[in-house]
Amino acid sequence: MDRGFMEHYFEIAYNDVAGEIAGDDERYxxxxxxADEAICSLTRIVGESNAALCKQCEHAINSLYAVQLHLVKLAYLCGAEDREKMLR
Incomplete structure (x- = not known):
């Protein structure tokens, strides 16, 4: 499998990863x-008392989303590798 090509394809093909993969899945x-409600609640609580802490929470949440997106990409690449192995 051409991993570089598949990574590039993932990046151009999936602009809205969650929307395109999850679609209308009810559990998702x-x-x-x-998650959205928890984040809003946390932002309200922290933001009222400490703006710097609120920014740090936002940074932590964004970092978790970046980790999640990268994990999805790795799962996609694993699936591509598995498909290639099965076709041999």
């Missing part, structure tokens, strides 16, 4: 709603 929607 429930989990995302719960």
């Amino acid at each position: 929607a429930e989990l995302q709603k719960a």
Whole structure:
């Protein structure tokens, strides 16, 4: 498998990774709603008392989303490798 090509393809083909992969999956929607509510609640609590802490929380949340996106990309590449192995 040409890993570089597949990484590039993933990056250009999946602009909205969550939307394109999860689609209308109800469980994903429930989990995302719960996560959004937790983030909003945390932002309200922390933001009221400490703006610097609020920014740090935002940075932590964005970092977790970056990790999640990278994991999805790695899973995609694993699937591409598995497909290639099965076709041999």
